[in-house]
Amino acid sequence: xxxxxxxxxxxxxxxxxxxxxxxxxxxxxxxxxxxxxxxxxxxxxxxxxxxxxxxxxxxxxxxxxxxxxxxxxxxxxxxxxxxxxxxxxxxxxxxxxxxxxxxxxxxxxxxxxxxxxxxxxxxxxxxxxxxxxxxxxxxxxxxxxxxxxxxxxxxxxxxxxxxxxxxxxxxxxxxxxxxxxxxxxxxxxxxxxxxxxxxxxxxxxxxxxxxxxxxxxxxxxxxxxxxxxxxxxxxxxxxxxxxxxxxxxxxxxxxxxxxxxxxxxxxxxxxxxxxxxxxxxxxxxxxxxxxxxxxxxxxxxxxxxxxxxxxxxxxxxxxxxxxxxxxxxxxxxxxxxxxxxxxxxxxxxxxxxxxxxxxxxxxxxxxxxxxxxxxxxxxxxxxxxxxxxxxxxxxxxxxxxxxxxxxxxxxxxxxxxxxxxxxxxxxxxxxxxxxxxxxxxxxxxxxxxxxxxxxxxxxxxxxxxxx
Amino acid sequence: xxxxxxxxxxxxxxxxxxxxxxxxxxxxxxxxxxxxxxxxxxxxxxxxxxxxxxxxxxxxxxxxxxxxxxxxxxxxxxxxxxxxxxxxxxxxxxxxxxxxxxxxxxxxxxxxxxxxxxxxxxxxxxxxxxxxxxxxxxxxxxxxxxxxxxxxxxxxxxxxxxxxxxxxxxxxxxxxxxxxxxxxxxxxxxxxxxxxxxxxxxxxxxxxxxxxxxxxxxxxxxxxxxxxxxxxxxxxxxxxxxxxxxxxxxxxxxxxxxxxxxxxxxxxxxxxxxxxxxxxxxxxxxxxxxxxxxxxxxxxxxxxxxxxxxxxxxxxxxxxxxxxxxxxxxxxxxxxxxxxxxxxxxxxxxxxxxxxxxxxxxxxxxxxxxxxxxxxxxxxxxxxxxxxxxxxxxxxxxxxxxxxxxxxxxxxxxxxxxxxxxxxxxxxxxxxxxxxxxxxxxxxxxxxxxxxxxxxxxxxxxxxxxxxxxxxxxxxxxxxxx
Numbered sequence: 001x002x003x004x005x006x007x008x009x010x011x012x013x014x015x016x017x018x019x020x021x022x023x024x025x026x027x028x029x030x031x032x033x034x035x036x037x038x039x040x041x042x043x044x045x046x047x048x049x050x051x052x053x054x055x056x057x058x059x060x061x062x063x064x065x066x067x068x069x070x071x072x073x074x075x076x077x078x079x080x081x082x083x084x085x086x087x088x089x090x091x092x093x094x095x096x097x098x099x100x101x102x103x104x105x106x107x108x109x110x111x112x113x114x115x116x117x118x119x120x121x122x123x124x125x126x127x128x129x130x131x132x133x134x135x136x137x138x139x140x141x142x143x144x145x146x147x148x149x150x151x152x153x154x155x156x157x158x159x160x161x162x163x164x165x166x167x168x169x170x171x172x173x174x175x176x177x178x179x180x181x182x183x184x185x186x187x188x189x190x191x192x193x194x195x196x197x198x199x200x201x202x203x204x205x206x207x208x209x210x211x212x213x214x215x216x217x218x219x220x221x222x223x224x225x226x227x228x229x230x231x232x233x234x235x236x237x238x239x240x241x242x243x244x245x246x247x248x249x250x251x252x253x254x255x256x257x258x259x260x261x262x263x264x265x266x267x268x269x270x271x272x273x274x275x276x277x278x279x280x281x282x283x284x285x286x287x288x289x290x291x292x293x294x295x296x297x298x299x300x301x302x303x304x305x306x307x308x309x310x311x312x313x314x315x316x317x318x319x320x321x322x323x324x325x326x327x328x329x330x331x332x333x334x335x336x337x338x339x340x341x342x343x344x345x346x347x348x349x350x351x352x353x354x355x356x357x358x359x360x361x362x363x364x365x366x367x368x369x370x371x372x373x374x375x376x377x378x379x380x381x382x383x384x385x386x387x388x389x390x391x392x393x394x395x396x397x398x399x400x401x402x403x404x405x406x407x408x409x410x411x412x413x414x415x416x417x418x419x420x421x422x423x424x425x426x427x428x429x430x431x432x433x434x435x436x437x438x439x440x441x442x443x444x445x446x447x448x449x450x451x452x453x454x455x456x457x458x459x460x461x462x463x464x465x466x467x
Numbered sequence: 468x469x470x471x472x473x474x475x476x477x478x479x480x481x482x483x484x485x486x487x488x489x490x491x492x493x494x495x496x497x498x499x500x501x502x503x504x505x506x507x508x509x510x511x512x513x514x515x516x517x518x519x520x521x522x523x524x525x526x527x528x529x530x531x532x533x534x535x536x537x538x539x540x541x542x543x544x545x546x547x548x549x550x551x552x553x554x555x556x557x558x559x560x561x562x563x564x565x566x567x568x569x570x571x572x573x574x575x576x577x578x579x580x581x582x583x584x585x586x587x588x589x590x591x592x593x594x595x596x597x598x599x600x601x602x603x604x605x606x607x608x609x610x611x612x613x614x615x616x617x618x619x620x621x622x623x624x625x626x627x628x629x630x631x632x633x634x635x636x637x638x639x640x641x642x643x644x645x646x647x648x649x650x651x652x653x654x655x656x657x658x659x660x661x662x663x664x665x666x667x668x669x670x671x672x673x674x675x676x677x678x679x680x681x682x683x684x685x686x687x688x689x690x691x692x693x694x695x696x697x698x699x700x701x702x703x704x705x706x707x708x709x710x711x712x713x714x715x716x717x718x719x720x721x722x723x724x725x726x727x728x729x730x731x732x733x734x735x736x737x738x739x740x741x742x743x744x745x746x747x748x749x750x751x752x753x754x755x756x757x758x759x760x761x762x763x764x765x766x767x768x769x770x771x772x773x774x775x776x777x778x779x780x781x782x783x784x785x786x787x788x789x790x791x792x793x794x795x796x797x798x799x800x801x802x803x804x805x806x807x808x809x810x811x812x813x814x815x816x817x818x819x820x821x822x823x824x825x826x827x828x829x830x831x832x833x834x835x836x837x838x839x840x841x842x843x844x845x846x847x848x849x850x851x852x853x854x855x856x857x858x859x860x861x862x863x864x865x866x867x868x869x870x871x872x873x874x875x876x877x878x879x880x881x882x883x884x885x886x887x888x889x890x891x892x893x894x895x896x897x898x899x900x901x902x903x904x905x906x907x908x909x910x911x912x913x914x915x916x917x918x919x920x921x922x923x924x925x926x927x928x929x930x931x932x933x934x935x936x937x938x939x940x941x942x943x944x945x946x947x948x949x
Contacts, residue, residue, distance in 0.1 A: 256475055256478075259471055259474075259475065260468060260471045260472055260475055261468070261471075263468075263470065263471045300504075300506070305506055317506060320493060320501055321501055321502075321504065321506075321507045321509060323490065323493045323494050323498070323501070324493065324494065324497065324498040324499075324500070324501025324502050324504075324507075325498075325501075325502060325509055326494060326498075327494055327495070327498045328494060328495055328498075337509060340508075340509060354490065354493075354494060358494065359490060359491060359494035359495060362490050362494075363487060363490070363491075366483055366486055366487055366490070367483075367487075369483065370479075370480065370483035373476075373479050373483070374476060374479070374480065377472060377473075377475065377476035377479070378476075380472045381469050381472055381473070381476075386468060389468050389469075389472065390468075393472045393475055393476075396476075396479070397475060397479060400479035400482055400483070401479075401482070403482075403483070403486075404482040404483070404485075404486060407486050408485070408486060408489075411486065411489050411490055411493060412489075413485060413486065413489050
């Protein structure tokens, strides 16, 4: 693969730059908390020291860990994740601790979950020396993804939250298995596509009108994986679980990955057609569906805005009001009324940033997410193994698409479907899965950038390789 | 495999680009619209601590903010809380309506046109204040409208609107039953205020509904002015005649005349002028039929029907002349029945248009807005809303309408004012369930109109002459005698 050479990254470590940026991200987090405390309660956050020590310590530890075990990893990955995670903690602190209401969530919980996620992060970076080993068992990972997705359907274990059946109750805590299923799915798809890409990309039937080539259609029998994926997303996720967000996310990721593997746009055309066709067919029958579309298109209609609970556009419109209130510079942390948006700590936390940090603040957040995604794509370009290329681009796309689905939903670009902003949103499952994805990117980045093995002798019959 | 990855990277960048553009649109361009959106309660909850500007009618502050002792908040106080309740509205915790809502950004000082002033206040440490909104309402006319309505049609529902026909300024606007604005505005007892609001909302008499602007009634015979206008604009003269049988067969039913003796001209064809004077049903229904649905609709629309919601700046409901109607409905529409529906303000605009030589002026409630330093920020400029009829038609209609109040057989003598010529038209509209709404529209003095009025008494079950015309007379007198 000659083109791989041209995109190889220089083997520079830039670990000190990473440290400075991590410290900067920690400082932003702590200053955000200070601003919220001073504005809202006219006092410094009483537990600022604890947060500084714990969050700062954890982030610096993560940096030290990378310095030792993945020294060639892209130096931007960790600081961006720390910044997003820290902003999330600061906002949760402002929403809960600063208002004395820790019933529905707390920044301290989020901090503890961050600590747990960082442990998993370290374990993955340390033990998964060669990510390509993950491709050995594609069907086992596929099965695990399916099982994870179906867990919430088990009676007694599954929980329905806000209409979507996507939680399981483990007694002490609840878990959203779909957050992990999507990573399993990317692993499976990477392995599967590497195996099948030739047949998926080459065998085709050309459709022509006269001499004009319209599209290269795949053979009918090769569309089986697409059909399975489609059926699963539509029937199980939409039909049984009402989980539109996960359905959209998984199918979108599937399409992105089959495109990367085959470079054939016909797959995207077929996939989108099948997906939206099915959505249009199901539209009259799935109540949840029509509610989401109605509250999206007619958000400002009187009947929709004041509609019955669960079917009105209150949350969406209040979110937009919050963004409008923020304007360009925002009200300042602690200066707004983010609590006007129902359930603001979940998907709608973006509107809290929009209100208090303004357009300026949310642009920073969007650019941080975009930068993280594009660095991920860079890793895919620089990697040499097909599986790793698929895997890195799949995970990067997942991060991007997930951000788009949730932020697009709350800002009325697309209908609300329910998803979480990577690293920012409250909740252990979402946070843990974000850090797992970051661990995978860090590991793949290190492997892609570390210098190729050097021959010890310049010449000789037997080369001794040192790694 | 790098080419598709690059393309995918570009696609993800485009996704973020869409999000960036969209938040820029929302937070930079749409932000002001969102902040002032009627559903947005933020603008009101946050403003309890702002010294909101007063609303003035005549030279009196009819709404102002008073500091609450030992608090940084203000209480909104309404003078004459029942008299101005509908047009002014009420500023209460979490919401506002009427002028309080539409002019909110001036009253709370957030409008960009007050920015420099607010900025200076911030620098000098002075508390920033809201702007003053001066209304067009004439306290005497407003008072006369409410008192006349309550004494002449006690316990009835309905509305009265008075316009300055030459400018469109709304001089009076009352709606009955009314409500006590102060009873729902308390900042210190928000629970009681909210309970009272809910009680008003659930009252079957709908005291919160501004009937003058937002209730549509069949206009009945007052609409014959529009029919006559269409006839005159299309070649007829006041002396043109039309078949005026005592009974007109319309789709199997029989339309009688409501004139004395049930006849217009002894069953012979009647002139247009005479038909208006005595309010003949059968001839006017025949006029509508002979003019055709398109001509009738065009004339109604020229007066403001079917033109969507109007902002004065308070919302005014659209008045309706039905489209694509059959011959029977067309005949009924000629006498303001058969699905024709008009707000009282719309019928006042019909009278005002005739009064103003055929030009309907756009109604408005806000005369000017003054900054806290009394500098003028906005001032109303009268605008022609539509050229409804030619000046000759207007003059002919005026003469016909004078006949209504002064003619020997006129149907509306109660609207006449001694010494001043009044042009008017009565109306008694059937609701379909046996009740009638009683209407009167008029303007005076006929040769130099200063005021145009529409009065409707909902289910008055009397006649326009008995119930509505005396109210209109009191309002006109209040304006003219100033």
